Amino acid sequence: MLRIAVPNKGSLSTPATDMLREAGYRQRRDTRELVLTDVDNDVEFFFLRPRDVAVYVGSGTVDVGITGRDLLLDSGAHAVEHLPLGFAGSTFRFAAPAGTVTTVEEIAGKRVASSYTTLVAAHLADKGVEPAAIVHLDGAVESSVRLGVADVIADVVETGTTLRAAGLDVFGDPILRSEAVLIRRADTDAPAGIDVLTRRLQGVITAREYVLLDYDVPMGLLDAAVAVTPGFESPTVSPLHNGQSAAVRSMVRRADTNRVMDALYEVGARGILVTQILASRL
């Protein structure tokens, strides 16, 4: 039975549970449930603190887990990224009161507050910058400068709203671009059952990222239309009963849908329909 660690709280928890449910797994109804066995799918879920997921996976007590790339790197656990999951995207960045610190080099001799101190220490060591101190805080890191325990922070930035509210500006390149990832233990054979889980999660990712596009096009314009919608391998083309047109079906990136529909219309395609994909195995 594959043992899967899932975040029980925080930004990752609900989207992780939603994705597993979409992938056909049973999920808990009550947030106080700590363990859930899905007998039909031969998997067991352990609901753990997001920060602890990598620790359990690295120690081999659970086989795989869902966590953030930033949390994985900060944990120093013996675990590796297996599949990016496409949600909980964020950047991890330095910030300071507007105009005070504007380059990473200027962090030398200053105090840096973060909830991700291992990640910050490794990054600064890599850049050859020696801070005066790296202060570990559990959260609300943006308040640390105003309250006088740090000069600079390193924190998760999603929309930037929290930074703006605290009067802080980001500086330097992003330390990291993070998203939710499926992780497994490093340097060991892939656990039995991970392939099915991976295909199922990949299926959800594809269903979220792509739509199906159907359209009719006169035979003479078929090549031009197909060039607009090349699909994954090659689009499906079926002759229409009138003998003069073809019906085409192709997968298109959801974000490109309207641009592609406009281009197809220009080429001469008509009856252009978009359909949502509910599940997929490619």
Ligand SMILES: Nc1ncnc2c1ncn2[C@@H]1O[C@H](COP(=O)(O)OP(=O)(O)OP(=O)(O)O)[C@@H](O)[C@H]1O
């Ligand atoms: N706006 C966000 N705030 C915090 N974390 C985010 C955000 N967007 C994405 N994430 C990701 O979520 C993970 C952090 O989750 P975690 O549950 O530890 O913190 P949290 O969402 O801040 O929860 P908490 O309520 O405990 O503060 C990281 O991988 C982080 O990159």
Ligand SMILES: O=P(O)(O)OC[C@H]1O[C@H](OP(=O)(O)OP(=O)(O)O)[C@H](O)[C@@H]1O
């Ligand atoms: O760029 P934004 O969209 O504003 O999001 C980023 C903020 O959200 C998180 O804080 P959270 O609300 O989890 O509080 P915490 O700092 O106490 O963890 C994170 O630590 C940042 O502070």
Ligand SMILES: [Mg+2]
């Ligand atoms: Mg938080």
